[in-house]
Amino acid sequence: MHEMSIAQSLVDILKEEMVKHDARVLKSVRLHIGQLSAIVPEALSFCFQVITEGTEMEGAQLHMEIIPLKGICKSCHNDFEIEDYAFECPHCKGTDIETVAGQDLAIVEMEVD
Amino acid sequence: MKISVVKNILEANDRIAQENRAIFDQKGLTVFNLMSSPGAGKTSLLEKTIDALKDQVKLGVIEGDIQSSQDAERIAQKGIPVVQINTGGACHLDGNMIRDTFKEFNFDDLDLLVVENVGNLVCPAEFKVGEDFKAMILSVTEGEDKPTKYPLMFHESKVLIINKIDLLPYLDVSLETIKKEALKVNPHLTIFEVSCKTGQGLDAWYDWLKEQVKTGRPA
């Protein structure tokens, strides 16, 4: 259960952004959760709720979108969706694959007042 | 008001890990992050590795556990500098915890620092600590399906040590299947098949590890 640490990092970033934009209330946050990242969205939601209780972020909605794994084959430049975590190019069977999406945990947007 | 902020949530930890890494590099220290589920054999592998390499490589160890200092005591018996981190509940080590141990070591006196992470197949893979590479252990008793169920750790590791092969005769698992599943998730994995009980396969691991050490002194 590392969602608590993740939620804490998330809250730290949100706090900083709210100060920067002179915001008083956090209404919602949009997150991109890479398919490869080991996050359970429900657990993250729960931890976020616990940490933000009684703060200016209490009650904010977390919208989480799971981003599918995508790779580019360095041999034939084919880009493709990585299915079943198989890091092999379906076109040339190459295994030098650069992951271009689906690994990160990112904040993409927040709505404040 | 909508604000677009494209920010990696783990940015703060990644930054600290990078700072740690810069210090290790400056000291010519090789660091690896050793991960596995609880009881796969991390401390056992370290004990064996220390016995085999301590005349050739100056080793130090950071032990991460939720509680207790038993693993650090096992390592300390070998006469190796070791620091125990108790995470007090957290299921992984992070860059900050590692940085807090620096004052306990004399890095000028070390070639290789091993970070034994908290036993957990999920969380530690997500948090960099400043390591040169990640190493993981899977014991054969854990089954063949683990790479697909816990892909991140297999994907992030440079080396996979399959441990407890002495138990294979008692199990319905195939080494070939484990290797095939692991290589699917990470085709670049270097794999060793070992038993920390009988010592089988460990020589190949020691040789490989010695090659990874930047400042390894010749024997």
Ligand SMILES: Nc1nc2c(ncn2[C@@H]2O[C@H](COP(=O)(O)OP(=O)(O)OP(=O)(O)O)[C@@H](O)[C@H]2O)c(=O)[nH]1
């Ligand atoms: N049969 C057999 N047992 C082993 C082997 N390697 C380790 N063990 C046993 O497995 C148990 C756990 O080993 P540890 O080295 O403590 O495992 P660990 O990964 O450090 O455990 P945690 O730090 O608690 O997560 C011990 O009882 C070891 O003696 C092996 O190759 N074969």
Ligand SMILES: [Mg+2]
């Ligand atoms: Mg241990």
Ligand SMILES: [Zn+2]
């Ligand atoms: Zn290709």
